[in-house]
Amino acid sequence: MARLGRTNLDVYKLGLGGIPLQKLSPAEAAAVIQASIEGGINFAETAEGYGDSEEKLSLALKGRRDSFVIATKSPKRSGVEMARVIDQSLARLQTDYIDIYQVHYPTTEESLRQVMAPGGALEALKAARASGKIRFIGISGHRPNLLVKALKTGEFDTVQVPINAGHCEARDELLPLAQAMDIGIIAMKPVAGGTLDTPSLGIRFCLDSAADVVLVGMKSVAEVRENLETARSFTPLDPDEEEQLLAEVSQWGDNFCRRCEYCQPCPHDVPIPKILWISNFYKRDQGNDPWTVEEYASLKVTAAACEECGECEAKCPYELPIRDMLKEADRELRVSSGELAKRRIKKAVKKIIPLRRRPV
Numbered sequence: 001m002a003r004l005g006r007t008n009l010d011v012y013k014l015g016l017g018g019i020p021l022q023k024l025s026p027a028e029a030a031a032v033i034q035a036s037i038e039g040g041i042n043f044a045e046t047a048e049g050y051g052d053s054e055e056k057l058s059l060a061l062k063g064r065r066d067s068f069v070i071a072t073k074s075p076k077r078s079g080v081e082m083a084r085v086i087d088q089s090l091a092r093l094q095t096d097y098i099d100i101y102q103v104h105y106p107t108t109e110e111s112l113r114q115v116m117a118p119g120g121a122l123e124a125l126k127a128a129r130a131s132g133k134i135r136f137i138g139i140s141g142h143r144p145n146l147l148v149k150a151l152k153t154g155e156f157d158t159v160q161v162p163i164n165a166g167h168c169e170a171r172d173e174l175l176p177l178a179q180a181m182d183i184g185i186i187a188m189k190p191v192a193g194g195t196l197d198t199p200s201l202g203i204r205f206c207l208d209s210a211a212d213v214v215l216v217g218m219k220s221v222a223e224v225r226e227n228l229e230t231a232r233s234f235t236p237l238d239p240d241e242e243e244q245l246l247a248e249v250s251q252w253g254d255n256f257c258r259r260c261e262y263c264q265p266c267p268h269d270v271p272i273p274k275i276l277w278i279s280n281f282y283k284r285d286q287g288n289d290p291w292t293v294e295e296y297a298s299l300k301v302t303a304a305a306c307e308e309c310g311e312c313e314a315k316c317p318y319e320l321p322i323r324d325m326l327k328e329a330d331r332e333l334r335v336s337s338g339e340l341a342k343r344r345i346k347k348a349v350k351k352i353i354p355l356r357r358r359p360v
């Protein structure tokens, strides 16, 4: 167990990330949460915007609320809106207190200023803390420099930031500052949104950082058990493993989608993270793996539906040129229906031939 900075909360080194819960059925989510609890996890982090993940968490934690640390968050900037969403989170979580409520995702100096200004979100969070609705105030974001400015105000008890082999700028200034100020450090995205080939390497990389707790989004009981085993048997990466991880990350390039999903929803239902994820695999295999075009062809909405409104780019914390990336993905991945049929036949034939060769 680790002490989460000045909150003095005791948390297991692995925490449950709430994003995937919204995509699971209630039974699947309950099984993932149950397996996490059985393995010693006592911290879950979610957001008012992560679909029904707060509700699913509350159902699974019925009767054992007090043995669990719950953190949630909202990107609301005004005090009035923040006060409203805190009450909504309390209702969805079916609890009368939330351990940590975080300011979610300030992307610009201006958005941070709005949060901190009179009448801003921070004021509502402090009022909620004074009335016992929340216990601690945290901040979560993708821009270490901005988070440094936020922490220097002294208003935050915890900070949540991505830490992975391809995104570890937080190590330069943010993490030492948080440690010096006794602010709890919550690491997220250890496997870069599911992109790393070997998740255990990413988790171990992150466990070896200054983080008090490492959040991992888990979609199945098997994943929970695997990740718990990684945490239990933790050793720092050896030089060969470090090289393997860095070699993989070096292939990502500048325009790499971390699958944080902040660009969603698109007004035209373009599944941006999914398309950029497929495109990433396509590039990595230089188009040799037919799975990528098959997967793209199976999407209900493809990049061709993009109307180039730019809404997604304004929300992307990594300032990715999403519109251009989508155009490129569509160029690479879209094949004619005739070509697709040919590929499918080729794949089916490959499957049949070994069957025929089997001795009778």
Ligand code: SF4
Residues within 6 Å of the ligand: 265, 266, 267, 268, 269, 270, 272, 305, 306, 307, 308, 309, 310, 311, 312, 313, 322, 323, 326
């Ligand atoms: S630019 Fe395209 S993908 Fe992005 S939000 Fe607009 S329509 Fe959706």
Ligand code: SF4
Residues within 6 Å of the ligand: 256, 257, 258, 259, 260, 261, 262, 263, 264, 272, 273, 276, 315, 316, 317, 318, 320, 322
């Ligand atoms: S495009 Fe940007 S906002 Fe969308 S998932 Fe990727 S990194 Fe996140």
